Amino acid sequence: MMNIAFIGLGNMGHPMVLNLLKAGCQVSVFDINTVAAESLKAEGAAVASTMEECVKGAETVMTMLPAGEHVRAVYLGDHDGGIGLLRMVDEGTFLIDSSTIDPASARLVAQEARSKGFEFVDAPVSGGVAGAQAGTLTFIVGGTDDGFKQAQAVLQFVGKNIFHAGKAGDGQMAKICNNLMLGILMSGTCEALSLGMDNGLDPKVLSEIMLQSSGRNWALELYNPCPGIMEKAPASNQFQPGFMAKLMLKDLGLGLEAATSSQSPIPMGTLARNLYAFHNAEGNELKDFSSLFEFYRKQSKE
Ligand code: NAD
Numbered sequence: 183m184m185n186i187a188f189i190g191l192g193n194m195g196h197p198m199v200l201n202l203l204k205a206g207c208q209v210s211v212f213d214i215n216t217v218a219a220e221s222l223k224a225e226g227a228a229v230a231s232t233m234e235e236c237v238k239g240a241e242t243v244m245t246m247l248p249a250g251e252h253v254r255a256v257y258l259g260d261h262d263g264g265i266g267l268l269r270m271v272d273e274g275t276f277l278i279d280s281s282t283i284d285p286a287s288a289r290l291v292a293q294e295a296r297s298k299g300f301e302f303v304d305a306p307v308s309g310g311v312a313g314a315q316a317g318t319l320t321f322i323v324g325g326t327d328d329g330f331k332q333a334q335a336v337l338q339f340v341g342k343n344i345f346h347a348g349k350a351g352d353g354q355m356a357k358i359c360n361n362l363m364l365g366i367l368m369s370g371t372c373e374a375l376s377l378g379m380d381n382g383l384d385p386k387v388l389s390e391i392m393l394q395s396s397g398r399n400w401a402l403e404l405y406n407p408c409p410g411i412m413e414k415a416p417a418s419n420q421f422q423p424g425f426m427a428k429l430m431l432k433d434l435g436l437g438l439e440a441a442t443s444s445q446s447p448i449p450m451g452t453l454a455r456n457l458y459a460f461h462n463a464e465g466n467e468l469k470d471f472s473s474l475f476e477f478y479r480k481q482s483k484e
Pocket of ligand 1: 189190191192193194195212213214215218246247248249252255256280281282283307308309310311424425426429
């Protein structure tokens with residue numbers, strides 16, 4: 183039986199833990215939000231009250247945290263004197279971070295882990311909460327060949343497609359490219375549906391037409407941003423996340439940072455980032471990212 187410690191039990195971490203438990207793994211969990219951790223007790227997880235208690239005795243530690251600053255604090259320690267898990271885990275523990283963060287932080291943690299004799303991979307995911315619940319996530323791994331092999335043995339319980347993008351940090355870079363595209367596609371989907379509505383079209387009929395036409399894309403197919411079209415989509419559930427708008431803004435910001443360092447033009451991604459910045463500034467950052475549709479509807483003349 184595999185013994186896994188899991189840290190970060192939010193919209194993604196929670197269903198991932200459920201799938202690890204379903205696969206017969208022994209899972210110990212920790213989150214600074216104690217409510218998130220307690221709810222997993224009834225499912226068979228061992229709820230730890232400190233990070234140290236969580237990782238002691240684990241063969242593998244998985245983290246699913248919001249951003250780079252959280253990952254650096256959890257692995258390396260923080261400025262308030264909190265020590266990082268690299269100084270808590272047992273010898274030989276394998277480390278997987280599945281958060282979406284900047285490649286530089288992922289490389290820093292990988293380097294620090296290696297210097298202490300630990301194998302660490304970055305393994306961000308794609309597939310959203312639905313993919314996490316169904317155990318069909320795509321994992322994009324950055325790390326050594328050996329790290330990739332070890333990661334496959336664990337990630338098979340929570341994902342379907344597991345890719346080796348390259349060396350440490352490359353998983354994050356590939357994920358950033360993917361989410362740049364997703365931010366653009368979600369903005370474009372909101373824009374096209376809103377334009378159709380302003381011109382008298384039924385958005386449900388328009389969605390069906392575009393799904394069988396060249397405008398087809400992931401947002402339209404699985405995550406329609408117009409309320410009432412897809413029963414299970416966040417749009418039909420008051421835009422409850424899902425994937426929070428603040429996390430999409432973070433990811434588009436990571437795209438912008440990468441583009442600045444490689445001097446790459448990303449006009450579409452920059453525009454999508456700014457749309458989310460305007461939208462979030464109006465108090466929408468905790469809503470699902472498909473709520474950008476409301477931003478478009480507000481500008482409409484209806
Ligand atoms: P979330 O905010 O719902 O969950 C993050 C959890 O981490 C929270 O429960 C928070 O309390 C916990 N946390 C923060 N700091 C901590 C610390 N120091 N110690 C322990 N726990 C701590 O976010 P999420 O939607 O689950 O996303 C997690 C990551 O996955 C993000 O990087 C996000 O970009 C990425 N992601 C999310 C989705 C999605 O659809 N939600 C899809 C793909 C990737």
